[in-house]
Amino acid sequence: MGLLKGAISLTRYKIMDSAKSFDAEEMAEKLKQNAFMDIEAIPEEKSVGWVEVNNMLSTEFDPTSFWFGQVMSWNLRIDKRSISASMLNKYLTMAEAEYVGRSGEVLKADEKKNMKAKVKQDLLRRVPVTTKTIEVCWLKNKNEIWLAGNSAKDQEIFEEKWSNTFHIGLVMKIPYLLAEDLLSGTSDPMALGNLKSSAFFGQGA
Amino acid sequence: MDFIELAKEKKFIGQEFLTWLWLTSEINSSLINLGNGQVAQVWFEERLVLDSGSGDLLESLSLTGRNMGLAEARTGLRAGKKVALARLRLVREDHETILTMKAETLEISGLKLPKGIDPIDDEGGPATLLERVSLLEECIEVLDQLFARFLEIRLSHEWVDTELPTFKKWLKRK
Numbered sequence: 001m002g003l004l005k006g007a008i009s010l011t012r013y014k015i016m017d018s019a020k021s022f023d024a025e026e027m028a029e030k031l032k033q034n035a036f037m038d039i040e041a042i043p044e045e046k047s048v049g050w051v052e053v054n055n056m057l058s059t060e061f062d063p064t065s066f067w068f069g070q071v072m073s074w075n076l077r078i079d080k081r082s083i084s085a086s087m088l089n090k091y092l093t094m095a096e097a098e099y100v101g102r103s104g105e106v107l108k109a110d111e112k113k114n115m116k117a118k119v120k121q122d123l124l125r126r127v128p129v130t131t132k133t134i135e136v137c138w139l140k141n142k143n144e145i146w147l148a149g150n151s152a153k154d155q156e157i158f159e160e161k162w163s164n165t166f167h168i169g170l171v172m173k174i175p176y177l178l179a180e181d182l183l184s185g186t187s188d189p190m191a192l193g194n195l196k197s198s199a200f201f202g203q204g205a
Numbered sequence: 206m207d208f209i210e211l212a213k214e215k216k217f218i219g220q221e222f223l224t225w226l227w228l229t230s231e232i233n234s235s236l237i238n239l240g241n242g243q244v245a246q247v248w249f250e251e252r253l254v255l256d257s258g259s260g261d262l263l264e265s266l267s268l269t270g271r272n273m274g275l276a277e278a279r280t281g282l283r284a285g286k287k288v289a290l291a292r293l294r295l296v297r298e299d300h301e302t303i304l305t306m307k308a309e310t311l312e313i314s315g316l317k318l319p320k321g322i323d324p325i326d327d328e329g330g331p332a333t334l335l336e337r338v339s340l341l342e343e344c345i346e347v348l349d350q351l352f353a354r355f356l357e358i359r360l361s362h363e364w365v366d367t368e369l370p371t372f373k374k375w376l377k378r379k
Contacts, residue, residue: 004333007317008318008337009316010314010316011310053334068335071338073338150312150313150314174212174215174219174310174311175215175311182349182352183356191360200372
């Protein structure tokens with residue numbers, strides 16, 4: 001679902017430093033440096049990074065995979081293992097009971113903390129990873145970035161990864177900022193800033 | 206003013222835009238003049254959310270289905286509510302796009318690109334991507350033109366002299 005197939009959700013961002021641009025090799029290098037790291041075989045909770053738009057398993061970033069003239073596109077991949085508090089408590093209680101039954105001793109606070117960390121690591125090895133990919137599109141001629149998603153969490157993850165990768169400011173095109181862009185050079189610059197909410201009915205304009 | 210404060214203080218711009226678009230489309234039989242001799246057709250359908258206030262004082266009215274309760278929506282407008290979210294059908298030059306737009310941020314969801322154009326022989330490949338991006342750009346361009354047209358009116362005397370009286374008259378008549 002997204003830019004490649006199905007219904008599309010979209011968040012539009014404006015690039016704050018339009019003068020900054022990268023050639024294909026620089027882009028490839030930056031994407032590789034911040035590429036997705038697989039956590040399938042290691043007990044990590046989360047991994048976030050870039051993958052190729054047509055292949056979520058590839059982080060080669062040959063320019064032909066993301067550079068299409070005025071459009072550049074790649075994917076943000078987010079892998080997660082979710083361990084709920086109730087699941088962790090259940091296995092911690094079982095581990096504690098096993099320890100007490102075996103040693104006849106009650107766990108001290110720091111021992112309990114260590115046991116919790118160990119139980120969590122064990123669970124992380126057993127819980128399958130869920131994978132999500134979200135397309136990113138850089139429209140060079142429009143100085144705009146599209147993220148094919150609009151959950152607040154995904155936006156936050158994307159914005160952080162973008163910032164770490166390109167060190168270029170991005171700002172979401174909320175109505176006021178889009179209005180500023182559309183009115184640029186055509187209207188009194190103060191008019192928009194001074195605009196107040198208007199009633200459509202009842203309380204007058 | 207930081208970004209979050211700005212977004213909160215000026216969120217009415219997006220709400221007024223969608224409210225203006227809805228009323229204009231109702232009054233003008235779906236036809237919206239984009240300027241430069243261009244026209245788009247806009248229908249509001251299946252989902253419309255109006256709200257007023259914020260935080261604990263937020264009051265929301267949600268309408269769904271093919272026969273949304275437009276009478277209720279008008280009552281909401283009369284009570285000072287504005288459109289917060291809408292499902293739109295846009296048509297320009299035989300291209301029809303359906304999408305949901307959130308007024309506060311203008312974020313888009315559930316956007317269906319024009320039918321029958323989905324390609325081709327490289328499903329999921331670069332040609333598909335570029336064609337869909339191009340179609341999406343066309344749709345965004347129409348939305349930007351509609352927003353620009355709203356701003357042009359909203360920042361002129363036309364808003365108070367013509368637009369608001371027309372809306373008030375229409376709302377009273379219905």
